[in-house]
Amino acid sequence: MSPRAKFLLGAGVVVLTVGFLMAEGIKDTGVYFLTPSELAARVAGDSTMYDVGIRIGGNVANGSIDRHVASLTLKFEVTDGAVSYPVVYVGIVPDTFTEDVEVVVEGRLTRDGTIRATNVLAKCGSRYEAVPEGSQAST
Template sequence: MKGRARRACIVAAGLVALGGDTALVLNALNANVMFFVTPAQFVSGSMKHAARVRVGGLVQRGSVERDASGLTVRFMIFDTAREIPVLYRGPLPDLFREGSGAVAQGRLLPAGVFLADQVLAKHDDKYMPLDVAEAIKRARSTLGVSVTAADTALVPAGVTR
């Protein structure tokens, strides 16, 4: 092979290797991407049943039910507009309680129940993740519910968008 043909083969092999690496990276990123949604978005039917997502909101008071073993828990997450039933098997975080913010990670079953494989609880009474606070405000404004002083307190001080 002459020098020019050899260089062309090396460049072509490099491009093929770069394309393969790019495909592997994009596949890994796609497998790990998880969207945050609110119960109102689930009820609207805009989410696929098999998609893995995070649903966030407040744990509805009086909705937490545990089975005899204490490891299977059913509760409702709501965003002041809609609610969704959640089924979780495993230990809950220490800060998990009714009326507090929570984020459940998992997928929506065809029966309309969210099967969670992980539950996260907010860490402080005065803090709510900015995405959750904005989702609650959007849900209220969509339904025509007035924004209250409690809504403006949801966003941490000094945070603007």
């Protein structure tokens, strides 16, 4: 066998291994990224959606935040305007987490319709677009 053929053989093995790792990795760790409405639609037709890893993107519903500081427990509702889900999270949330902010909730949907979050990411969408105070008055 020529060195070139040997190299191609070795390269083939490497590529197949990496491809296998990728496929397995996506199968085992890939999770649906859904809005609350999409989640509701899926759950209605497919009971396997319970208790599997999901990511939900939406906004924190106004007035829904309930913190219990001593036990580090946080309850809130994630909504896309049409459908909302209650979320329970134990742990420290990022500084940017407040009412109405855009969040990504990672966790699973339990049978009682609550999302048990393992991670809450918050994004401050208004940061770069804030309207200056008084701009309404002067224009």
